[in-house]
Amino acid sequence: MIIPALPSSPDESITAWALAARAGDPEAVEHFVRALHRDVRRYVTYLGGDPQAADDLTQDTFLRALGSLHRFEGRSSARTWLLSIARRAVIDSLRHAAARPRLSDTDDWQSAAERAQPRGLPGFDDGVVLADLLATLPEERREAFVLTQLLGLPYAEAALLTGCPVGTVRSRVARARIALMERLREAERPALAGAAA
Incomplete structure (x- = not known):
């Protein structure tokens, strides 16, 4: 029996989890998602410029990734692969928003959005x-x-x-x-x- 070498970097571990998840390991799916959730959320927040949509874009990214995990072959790191999916999710979201503008029941939508933001959290400012x-x-x-x-x-x-x-x-x-x-x-x-x- 050949024992595989242990991954030497966090990216190698994440890629190993992605490959194990592709093979059907539910625990590896959980490790993969937890390891990259914060990075994906930060990336879609800054790339999309809309903190309100970040959670939805993050979820969309992982749904897309898990749905196409069977095609991931490990040629690049799983982080790079997932962030490219996140990028496409943001682009698709921006295109969708441009094609279908949302209506607001208030004229001062910016003030309404600012009032809805949580205040007083450490690091918020x-x-x-x-x-x-x-x-x-x-x-x-x-x-x-x-x-x-x-x-x-x-x-x-x-x-x-x-x-x-x-x-x-x-x-x-x-x-x-x-x-x-x-x-x-x-x-x-x-x-x-x-x-x-």
Whole structure:
């Protein structure tokens, strides 16, 4: 009997769970979903730009993935494979929303949405600031930054996921960092000027 080698990295473990889930192991399905749920949710939140839809997009991503798990062969990491499914789910959602705009019973929909947000949670304000800063970036730079800096994907996997060269991903991330730092400095200037007065 040959004993398989133990995975040496978290991505290898996740890929092993995906392959075991493909073979019908329900425990492996649970490990696979738990290991990547947070990454998928963060990715669809930033890519879609709609925190309200993030849970639905995350669920849609996993439903699509589990439905097509039989086609996953492990040629790429399961994380990369799943995030590419998440990307398609967001694109499909945006297309659907553009084709069928939703009606609101209030004229001031933005205020209504802001009032519905939970307040006072630890890190809430930091998350809002980060989301606002990321929203100012061009889409390609935001996606590269989120994949590599927030989700921790290697540049090569982010390049594979976005369909562009590794150098382009590196450039987008570098430019995103510069832009974010400039915007942070701009935001801090009025606060520093007020404190000095």
